[in-house]
Amino acid sequence: MTVIDRDHIEHGVNHEKPFSDVLLISQIKEGNKSAVTYFVNSYRQRIFSVVYNITYNAEDATEITQDVLIKALDSICSFKQNSSIFTWLYRIAVNMAISAVRKKKRKSTLSLNELEEAGFSPKDEQEISIPSGGDRKVFLSELQKNLNDSLQKLSNEHRVVFVLFEIEGLSHDEISQIVGVSVGTVRSRLHYAKQELRKYLHEYL
């Protein structure tokens, strides 16, 4: 049985998945190494992205993403399949990231240079017009810093909902399942997050 990968649908390319969720779980339980590798490769990027945007620290995000994957592999036997693996993983990732932020209660800023040193590479596609040449790097660096700083000014609840909706592109319903609040609360948190961000990012508006 093959299932179309959600990632690939979103990017307009249809690739067939070698494992459905059910098959993937049963193969991991049986200790199939390629299933484990497939699992890690399929979800690490998305988990990292959400964790990074909550913690705003590349090093912490790397550690937490690894811990999320280990925890998920460890407890996959108890995964009841009431939701998709994807929702379940997001839930673990959000909880672990929030708990790390609470523990640390510190902010760490990363410049574009630091991001590149940490292994981040800018892509070329952009949806809004940005300067070219040498100015581009400066613009992106400042933009990233300002956006990340603004995100960190939001409460954990507002930040999580905003990141899942705007950056991860999840629906209100999916966010409601991940965060464990009603769709109405998701909408309300999103509204307040945007309202606050408009204040912090007025120079771009």
Add this chain to the structure above:
Amino acid sequence: MNYNEQSKNSNQEICDASNNDAIISSLFKLKAETEVPSESFWKDFDKKLEFKLQQHQEAKQRNIFTIFKSLYERIFDCKKYFVHGLSGLACCGFLMFACSERFLSHQEISTADLNLVEYNETFAMHEIDSAQVWKDTTLRFNTSNSSKYNCTYNDLCLSKGTSRNSEFLF
């Protein structure tokens, strides 16, 4: 300001807010696109993850064996005093204890069979049904010891203030 002006202003504010939200969305999309980890980042990530996974498995294994060993010793001590020839009971008791204390999951319990009689620094791992273990435990005790102690296994548990918990064994 009359109603029409108020309404016009309010519509303008809504329109501005909506435009601003669209710009904010684009900015964050751009941020997400420019913060994509490189191939070398993931290579390093996978290497560290593999190491962490291995460490995690080893620690888990070590933890289980340490618990098994220390509990075995406690079982053995108690056994000497009042449960003659009840290695099977002690074994089952341990499993029930482990289960009730939740330091081993049902899944782990079900794959761990301690053969305490042939204990030899290592533990034989066989499939075991924990519900069956409890039944066997009660049955074995009741068959071989009821007359000796003039009570049942459950009585013993209750006399120690525990039920379906083999704490008295330890």
